[in-house]
Structures are given as C-alpha cells and as structure tokens.
Amino acid sequence: MSNEWLNDLRRKMEDHTEDVPDGLWKNIREELFVEDENNGIPGSVPNDLKAQKAVIEFNWPLMYRIVGVAATVIVFLILGGLFDFTGKKHQPEIKKQYTVEDNFQEKPISNPVANYSEKDFGNQFFSPEQKGKQKKNSGQEYLKNSLTGINFSSGINLVDKSEIDLQNEIFSENKLTQKENKGTTTENPFVEETYPLMTKEERKKKEESEAKKLAFNKAKRNWMLGLGTGNASSNSTDQFPGYASLTGATPSLPEMWSLGSGEDPLMSILLANQDKKVDATIRHKTPLTFGASVYKNLGKKWSIGTGINYTKLSAELTSGSQSDFISSEQNIHYVGIPVQVNYNVIQKGAFTGYLTGGGTVEKAVSGDIKTKYIVDGAVKQEIKEDIREKPVQVSVNSAVGVQFKVVKYIGIYAEPGVGYHFKDNSSLKTIYKEKPLNFNVKFGVRILLD
Amino acid sequence: MKENNEQILVSRLLQKEEAAWKELFEAYSGSLAYVCSRYIIDRDHVNDVLQNSFIRMFRSIDSFEYRGNGSLKAWASRITVNESLQHIKQNSNFKIVADETDIPDVEIEEEPDLDEISQHEIMEMIRMLPDGYRTVFNLSVFEEKSHKEIAEILGIAENSSASQLHRAKSMLARKIKEYKMSKTAQYE
Numbered sequence: 001m002s003n004e005w006l007n008d009l010r011r012k013m014e015d016h017t018e019d020v021p022d023g024l025w026k027n028i029r030e031e032l033f034v035e036d037e038n039n040g041i042p043g044s045v046p047n048d049l050k051a052q053k054a055v056i057e058f059n060w061p062l063m064y065r066i067v068g069v070a071a072t073v074i075v076f077l078i079l080g081g082l083f084d085f086t087g088k089k090h091q092p093e094i095k096k097q098y099t100v101e102d103n104f105q106e107k108p109i110s111n112p113v114a115n116y117s118e119k120d121f122g123n124q125f126f127s128p129e130q131k132g133k134q135k136k137n138s139g140q141e142y143l144k145n146s147l148t149g150i151n152f153s154s155g156i157n158l159v160d161k162s163e164i165d166l167q168n169e170i171f172s173e174n175k176l177t178q179k180e181n182k183g184t185t186t187e188n189p190f191v192e193e194t195y196p197l198m199t200k201e202e203r204k205k206k207e208e209s210e211a212k213k214l215a216f217n218k219a220k221r222n223w224m225l226g227l228g229t230g231n232a233s234s235n236s237t238d239q240f241p242g243y244a245s246l247t248g249a250t251p252s253l254p255e256m257w258s259l260g261s262g263e264d265p266l267m268s269i270l271l272a273n274q275d276k277k278v279d280a281t282i283r284h285k286t287p288l289t290f291g292a293s294v295y296k297n298l299g300k301k302w303s304i305g306t307g308i309n310y311t312k313l314s315a316e317l318t319s320g321s322q323s324d325f326i327s328s329e330q331n332i333h334y335v336g337i338p339v340q341v342n343y344n345v346i347q348k349g350a351f352t353g354y355l356t357g358g359g360t361v362e363k364a365v366s367g368d369i370k371t372k373y374i375v376d377g378a379v380k381q382e383i384k385e386d387i388r389e390k391p392v393q394v395s396v397n398s399a400v401g402v403q404f405k406v407v408k409y410i411g412i413y414a415e416p417g418v419g420y421h422f423k424d425n426s427s428l429k430t431i432y433k434e435k436p437l438n439f440n441v442k443f444g445v446r447i448l449l450d
Numbered sequence: 451m452k453e454n455n456e457q458i459l460v461s462r463l464l465q466k467e468e469a470a471w472k473e474l475f476e477a478y479s480g481s482l483a484y485v486c487s488r489y490i491i492d493r494d495h496v497n498d499v500l501q502n503s504f505i506r507m508f509r510s511i512d513s514f515e516y517r518g519n520g521s522l523k524a525w526a527s528r529i530t531v532n533e534s535l536q537h538i539k540q541n542s543n544f545k546i547v548a549d550e551t552d553i554p555d556v557e558i559e560e561e562p563d564l565d566e567i568s569q570h571e572i573m574e575m576i577r578m579l580p581d582g583y584r585t586v587f588n589l590s591v592f593e594e595k596s597h598k599e600i601a602e603i604l605g606i607a608e609n610s611s612a613s614q615l616h617r618a619k620s621m622l623a624r625k626i627k628e629y630k631m632s633k634t635a636q637y638e
Contacts, residue, residue, distance in 0.1 A: 003619075005561040005562055005564065006591050009564060009572065009591065012564055012572070013484075015481070016484045016569040016573065017480030017481045017483065017484050018480060018484040018573070019480070019483065020480055020483045020497075024475075024497055024500065024501060025472065025476075025479070028471075028504045029468070029471075031505055032466075032468075032471065032504075033468050376480065377480040377484075378476075379476070
C-alpha cells in the first residue's frame with residue numbers, strides 16, 4: 001500500500017469546513033473588543049456598541065439614562081418578588097396548555113414528501129418571480145438581492161446595515177421606555193407624559209373627552225397613568241422533519257436529483273443534505289410589549305382604561321442539517337390601542353385584586369425577514385426582505401390582576417391572563433397564528449392622580 | 451508592488467480593526483473548525499479551542515510574516531493546531547493506545563478509492579479513529595510532520611509514532627472499503 005492515497009485525502013479535504021455556532025464571533029468579539037469600547041450600555045443587545053453609544057451621546061443626556069435605568073431596575077426588583085407570589089399557580093397551567101396546543105405536527109408543513117407537488121416546488125425554488133411574489137416582494141428585487149448576496153463583501157455590508165437598522169429600532173424602543181420611566185418618577189406626569197405619544201388631533205380629542213369626563217365625574221375622579229411591559233410567557237419551539245419556510249411553502253428533495261448543482265445556495269443546501277436527516281425548527285420568541293395607559297375610575301368598583309402600546313414579535317426558523325441549512329429571522333413591529341374594563345374584586349390595605357377584560361387593535365407598522373443560506377458551514381448568501389403586508393391584528397383578553405400600592409400615588413401590578421388573537425388573513429407566520437389562545441403576564445406601573 | 455487582498459487584510463488586522471477581524475473570522479472559521487474537529491471530538495470543546503485560537507491570533511498577529519498567497523490561512527491553521535494539541539494535552543484522558551493487540555494488524559493491499567465519498571463521510575471516519583491514532587494521523591497526513599517532529603510534539607517515541615500512523619492508516623482504509631461495499635450493496 002503506497003501513501004499516494006493519503007495525499008489524495010489531504011487534497012480532497014483541503015476546502016472542507018465544519019459549521020461554526022452562531023454565537024462564537026460574538027464571544028470572540030466580546031473578548032477582544034468590548035473592553036476597548038469602555039462600558040457598553042447595560043443589557044444591550046448584540047449590536048454595534050459603537051453606534052449605539054454614539055447615538056445615545058448625541059440624543060440623550062446622561063440624566064435620562066440614569067433615571068430610566070434606575071426606575072426599571074427598581075420596578076423589576078419589586079415585580080420579581082410580586083410575581084413569585086401571584087404567578088405561581090398560573091405557571092404550570094401555562095406549560096400544560098402549550099403541550100396540548102402543540103398541534104404543529106398536524107399541519108401540512110410537517111410532511112413535505114406527502115404534500116409535495118411540482119407546483120410548490122417550482123414556486124419555491126426555481127422561479128424568481130413566483131418566489132418574489134410569495135414573499136411579497138418583486139422578482140426584480142429578489143434578483144437584485146441575490147446578486148448582492150453572492151458578492152461576499154457586499155453581503156457583509158448588508159448585514160451591517162440591517163444590524164444598524166435593528167439597533168436604531170431597539171434604540172427607539174429604549175427611548176419609549178425611558179420616556180415612560182421618566183413618567184413614573186415625575187410628580188405630575190399625566191398631561192405632559194401621555195400626550196407626546198399621540199398626534200395633535202388625538203390630543204385635542206383626548207382633552208375634550210377628559211374635560212367631559214372630569215365634569216361628569218367630579219366626585220370620584222381618579223385617573224391612573226399606567227405603563228407596563230407585557231411578557232407573554234409563550235416562547236415556543238417547534239421541530240419537525242423536512243424543510244420549511246416562514247412564508248409557508250415547503251421545499252422538498254427528490255426532484256433535485258435530475259437538476260444538478262447550480263450556483264443557487266438553496267440548491268447547494270438541498271444537495272448537501274440529500275442523504276441526511278433534516279429538520280425544520282421554528283422558534284417564536286416571547287412577544288415583547290411596551291405601553292403607556294391611562295385609567296379612569298367609574299364609581300368605586302369599575303374603571304376603564306386605554307392607551308397605546310408597542311409589540312415586537314420575533315421568530316427564528318432553521319431548516320436543514322447541522323452544516324447546511326437555511327436560517328431566517330422574522331421581526332414584526334406592532335403599534336396598538338388597548339381598551340380595558342376593570343372590576344375591583346377585593347381591596348385589602350395596599351393590595352387590590354381585580355378582574356380585567358378588553359380588546360386590542362394592533363397594526364403592523366414594519367417588519368422584515370432576514371434569510372441566510374449556509375452551505376458547508378459558511379454563509380453563502382444573505383437576503384433581507386421587508387414585509388410589505390401590514391395586517392391589523394385584533395385580540396381580546398381577560399386577566400386577573402393584583403395591584404400593589406408602593407407609595408400613595410404609585411401602584412405596580414401584575415396581570416396573568418389569557419388572550420385570543422383573531423385571524424388577520426395575512427400570510428405572515430406569527431406566534432399569534434400558531435397559538436391564537438395565549439397565556440400571558442403583564443407587568444406595569446400605574447400612577448394614580450386625584 | 452501592489453498589495454493583494456490578503457495583504458490588505460493583514461494590515462487592517464495589525465491595526466486591530468474590528469471589521470477586519472470579523473472578516474477573518476467569516477472567511478476562515480469554517481475551515482479552522484474543520485482543522486480543530488480533526489483533533490477534538492466534543493463540539494463544545496471545538497468551539498472553545500476555536501475561540502482561544504482567534505484570541506491567540508489577535509495577540510500574536512504582530513509576529514505574522516506574509517509569505518505569499520494563502521500564508522494567512524496557513525498561519526491561522528497552525529495556531530489552531532497548536533491550540534488543539536494543547537487542549538488535548540491538558541485533558542488527561544488523552545493517551546496513546548498502548549495495547550496494540552486489540553486491533554488486528556490487517557494489511558490492506560490496494561489503495562482505497564476516495565471518489566464518491568463525501569468530505570463529510572471522510573471526516574466522520576477520521577473522527578472515529580481512537581484519539582492517539584487520530585492525533586498522529588492528523589499531524590502526519592494533514593500537517594505533514596515527520597515522525598521525529600510528531601514524537602517531539604507528543605512526547606512519544608519515534609517508532610511508536612510510526613506504528614500508530616500505520617495502524618491509523620489501515621483502520622481508515624478498512625473503513626473506507628467497508629463504506630464502499632455497503633454503498634454498492636445498496637444498489638444491488
């Protein structure tokens with residue numbers, strides 16, 4: 001036996017790569033660069049710290065940050081304890097619900113071979129126009145994206161750009177929360193703090209209706225300014241064999257054989273995985289909600305409230321094998337107006353127990369899907385698409401709430417409840433669609449104004 | 451003389467520019483992960499070693515000498531191999547298989563044919579080799595070290611390195627043959 005085959009082996013393996021986990025660069029970067037940036041913003045997301053810092057210095061005085069962060073920390077410390085106390089009996093219930101509702105397996109997507117049709121297949125992979133259409137994007141744009149995606153360096157620019165976009169977005173969230181937090185710490189924040197969130201017309205209307213209500217209800221005019229973060233505890237993961245896409249169609253394998261390997265990264269993925277077990281995993285992240293609301297007492301037991309809130313829905317989809325896969329990330333941002341009716345059941349000392357019910361109308365204001373094609377462990381192509389579809393999402397919810405008065409005018413509350421999200425007739429895959437019936441816990445702060 | 455892309459990247463790396471290091475990571479992490487996985491089986495450990503390797507590169511980029519196209523990758527691979535070996539040595543469960551009787555010393559006459567076997571399959575086979583065999587095999591075949599060098603690196607005798615390599619080769623050749631046979635059997 002000569003050793004020639006070992007040289008062949010070395011040559012053959014020369015360009016082999018193994019997959020590298022997503023977080024590795026982040027770890028390395030933290031190790032090498034973060035200390036140079038002096039302290040980052042606490043709790044900052046994996047974004048470009050430099051940019052974030054610059055924006056903050058530019059727009060926000062240090063005071064705002066300190067006040068905002070301090071208020072948030074205090075609120076969460078207190079709520080942590082409260083939630084332990086109020087949330088315990090609800091927690092197991094939630095878990096059970098999700099296993100029962102886990103009906104993903106029954107959906108057609110779980111059985112790609114059986115449901116495969118040539119039409120789906122063609123639509124999904126080989127006709128740019130169709131694909132573009134499906135993803136609510138024009139064919140032209142798709143082609144353009146593909147072209148830039150293939151070029152390695154401009155691919156990187158794309159990522160950077162979207163990172164910056166995302167970061168700006170997150171920053172504006174921070175802005176909102178900080179504004180709210182400031183609200184909680186100011187003595188008389190009602191008029192000034194709620195109003196910036198509305199347009200002029202709304203403001204005028206609001207003033208009128210308030211004047212009316214105040215006149216109408218002179219005896220008991222208790223207004224509360226509430227602000228809360230919602231935390232639906234429904235971070236859900238679904239895994240099933242085969243491929244899937246966030247837009248719904250299902251890729252399939254067998255027909256690949258006759259077509260040969262092209263430059264298409266999707267093709268490379270399918271070819272690389274042709275004899276492997278493939279899985280698709282959809283992970284819906286916990287919806288994040290920030291909001292500001294006003295409540296008005298109607299008599300001793302009843303109160304109504306409305307406001308404005310912002311929700312971010314994220315989902316991740318990974319489809320393929322360990323080293324060759326498609327990875328998509330979908331982010332949709334909603335702005336909504338909730339209307340709530342509360343009924344106070346019990347009041348003992350600083351505690352108030354109440355039932356609440358109402359509805360929310362939310363409109364998607366923006367959204368995007370980022371798709372990465374990873375072939376042999378390396379990012380082959382990266383596409384970012386905007387979601388053109390901006391559905392209106394209607395939901396109803398009902399909850400049991402506990403409010404604890406911290407000081408005379410400031411109360412914090414926790415509301416474990418259940419919500420139902422109606423179909424929005426869009427093709428978007430969101431957690432609301434997978435699990436219309438949703439358990440959630442909302443926390444918040446209310447300021448009571450006499 | 452005009453600098454090529456690799457030289458430009460090196461000069462940016464020297465300035466510790468974050469984007470340049472990210473570029474280096476994006477370009478080479480996949481193949482360095484492969485280098486690392488030849489030596490280390492556990493995925494988490496592979497990632498740890500990979501991370502350490504990049505940190506080592508960052509700290510020692512000053513000592514890098516450009517010697518033509520591909521030398522950056524070769525340098526990065528060398529660092530990764532060194533980090534991998536260091537990891538192996540620190541993990542006490544590394545030992546050269548001393549009991550030579552448990553694997554029959556079958557001489558395979560013909561050269562194994564590598565066509566129609568994917569890189570992935572070959573990788574799996576290499577990773578299946580016992581630790582000691584694999585390390586010697588890697589150093590000899592992929593890093594092209596002599597038995598003398600291997601013996602020094604691993605602190606073993608020179609002839610022990612030779613016999614380990616011989617066994618590793620037979621084992622791998624047998625695996626490839628078996629794989630081929632099972633493939634052919636499927637089609638018949």
